[in-house]
Amino acid sequence: MTTIFASTALLQDGWADNVLIEYDREGWIVGIDSAKDPQQVSLDAEFISGPLVPGMPNVHSHAFQRAMAGLTERGSGKKENFWSWRETMYRFLSYIEPEDMEELAAQVYVEMLKAGYTTVGEFHYLHHHTGGQPYDDRAILSRQIIKAALETGIAVTHMPVLYAYGGFDGASTTEGQKRFINTVPELMKIIEALHAEYKHTPQVTVGFAHHSLRAVSPEMLREGTQAVRQLLPGAPIHIHAAEQMGEVEGCLAWSGKRPVEWLLENGNVDENWTFLHCTHMTDEEIKALAESGVVAGLCPTTEANLGDGVFPLVKFFNAGGRFAIGSDSHISVSVVEELRWLEYVQRLVHRERTLIKQHENPSVGAVIFEKTLSGGAQSLGRKIGKIEIGHRADFVVLNPDLPFMTGKVRDHILDAAIFASNENPVRDVMVGGRWVVRNGRHKREDHVLDRFRKVIKKLK
Numbered sequence: 001m002t003t004i005f006a007s008t009a010l011l012q013d014g015w016a017d018n019v020l021i022e023y024d025r026e027g028w029i030v031g032i033d034s035a036k037d038p039q040q041v042s043l044d045a046e047f048i049s050g051p052l053v054p055g056m057p058n059v060h061s062h063a064f065q066r067a068m069a070g071l072t073e074r075g076s077g078k079k080e081n082f083w084s085w086r087e088t089m090y091r092f093l094s095y096i097e098p099e100d101m102e103e104l105a106a107q108v109y110v111e112m113l114k115a116g117y118t119t120v121g122e123f124h125y126l127h128h129h130t131g132g133q134p135y136d137d138r139a140i141l142s143r144q145i146i147k148a149a150l151e152t153g154i155a156v157t158h159m160p161v162l163y164a165y166g167g168f169d170g171a172s173t174t175e176g177q178k179r180f181i182n183t184v185p186e187l188m189k190i191i192e193a194l195h196a197e198y199k200h201t202p203q204v205t206v207g208f209a210h211h212s213l214r215a216v217s218p219e220m221l222r223e224g225t226q227a228v229r230q231l232l233p234g235a236p237i238h239i240h241a242a243e244q245m246g247e248v249e250g251c252l253a254w255s256g257k258r259p260v261e262w263l264l265e266n267g268n269v270d271e272n273w274t275f276l277h278c279t280h281m282t283d284e285e286i287k288a289l290a291e292s293g294v295v296a297g298l299c300p301t302t303e304a305n306l307g308d309g310v311f312p313l314v315k316f317f318n319a320g321g322r323f324a325i326g327s328d329s330h331i332s333v334s335v336v337e338e339l340r341w342l343e344y345v346q347r348l349v350h351r352e353r354t355l356i357k358q359h360e361n362p363s364v365g366a367v368i369f370e371k372t373l374s375g376g377a378q379s380l381g382r383k384i385g386k387i388e389i390g391h392r393a394d395f396v397v398l399n400p401d402l403p404f405m406t407g408k409v410r411d412h413i414l415d416a417a418i419f420a421s422n423e424n425p426v427r428d429v430m431v432g433g434r435w436v437v438r439n440g441r442h443k444r445e446d447h448v449l450d451r452f453r454k455v456i457k458k459l460k
Helices: 063-068 082-093 098-115 140-152 175-180 184-198 218-231 245-255 259-266 283-292 300-306 313-318 335-350 364-380 411-419 445-459
Strands: 002-011 014-023 029-033 046-048 052-054 056-061 117-124 155-162 204-206 208-210 237-241 273-277 295-298 322-325 395-398 426-431 434-438
Touching: 056 098, 056 295, 056 322, 056 364, 063 082, 063 098, 063 445, 082 175, 098 117, 098 140, 098 426, 098 434, 098 445, 117 140, 117 364, 117 426, 140 155, 140 184, 140 204, 155 184, 184 204, 184 218, 208 218, 237 259, 245 259, 259 283, 283 313, 295 364, 300 335, 313 322, 313 335, 322 335, 322 364, 335 364, 335 411, 364 411
Parallel strands: 002 046, 002 052, 056 117, 117 155, 155 204, 155 208, 208 237, 237 273, 273 295, 295 322
Antiparallel strands: 002 014, 014 029, 052 395, 395 426, 426 434
16 A cells, blocks of 8 residues: 545545545555544655645547647638648648557647646547558557557546548548548457457556547447447447537438437437537537536637637536536647636626536636546546545645645635646646656656657658
C-alpha cells in the first residue's frame, strides 16, 4: 500500500480536510480516512500541499489532429465550415504512418496530463495503409495509440471506429476515407485482438464506436452493437450525432428523422452509449436524450473552431441530462477552457449569468466539474471521477500558490480555477497510483517533444 495525506480534498460527499488516502500497487484506492490529526500521520505518507481533486476524463479525442492545430485558419475566399475543414484533415492524415501515430499521440497525451486530464477516450478511425489496403496487423495503428498512452501514463479507453460509407443511404466513400473502411467482422477482429492483449492492463479499456449515421447502415449499426455487447458486455459505445446542420438535413432526407431522434428510436441505446456533440436538437430530442441516460459528449472548443453551433446545455441540464467533455481536434488542450466554454456560451445565448448550477449547490464551477467527472466516467466505462474506495487513484493537485487561488476554500477553489485566470491551475498529476506530472512538468515531456518535432518536420 501507498499513502498520501492531503490537507484538503474533494471527496464524493464534498470537500474534506486532513484526508488520508491509501492505494495499492495496481492503482486502486483501498482506503480513505478524513479528519485525521496531521501529527498522527505516519512519516511514510506523502504529504500533499494543495487541493486534491479527481482527474478529469477526456471523452473524445482524435490524437493525430493535434498536429494540424493552426493549419486550417486561412480563408479560401469560399464559405468555410466543417465540411471544408474535413478535406484538409483528409489530406493531412494521408501522410501518417504507424510510427508517426505513436509520436503524435504521445505529445497530445503529455499535454492532456499537464492540463489535468487523466483518462482519454480515443475515437480511432484510422486503420489502413494510405491506399486503403489493410496492414498485416490490422490493429497496428490502435496499438501505437495505446503504446503512447502507456508510455506517457494517461489511462485510455480505446474505441476502434466502424466506418463504411461516405454518406447516408450507402453513398460511396471518397479517396480521403479509404483508410477508415471496415466491415463489422473486420473491425471486431481489431477489437478482439486488443481485448486479448490488454484485458489485464488496468490502464486500458477497449470500447467500440460507430462513426455516425452517415457512415454506417442501420444493419451495420445493429450488427456492430450486438457483436461488441457479446464480446464486451458493458463496453462503451460512442457515435457522432447531429454535429452539423448538413448532417441533420441529410438524415431527414434519408429517414424522415433527425439523427438523435433516429438513434433513440432505433439504436437500442443504453447508458453505455455516448452521443458526441448533439449540437442541433429539438426540444423533444433534448428531453428524450436526457431521459435515456445516454451521455452527451461535448467539445466546446472544437465545436466553436469548426463553427458547428451551440449545444443546448441549459435545457439539457435542467432536464437531468448527463454530459462530459472532450478536446476532440485538440485545437485547445485545456480542461479549464472546455469547462469555461460550457458555461460562457450559454451566458451569451441566454444573456444571463451562473446558468449551470443547482439549488443545493450554487457554485457553477463545482457543479460543472462534478457533472463532467461523473459523465466522463460513465462515458469511458472506467471507475474514475471520484476519490472513493474501489476507484482508480487518478488525482490532480491544484497549485495554491497562484495569485488567483490565494484565499480560496471549498467550492471557491473550483470557481477560481475555472473562471478566474488563463493560467493552468494544475501542479501535480497522478494516474493509476503513479505521479506523471510534478510541479507542472511531465517526466518524459522533453523526450516526447523531440520525437514529435521530428515527425512534424517529416510531414511538413
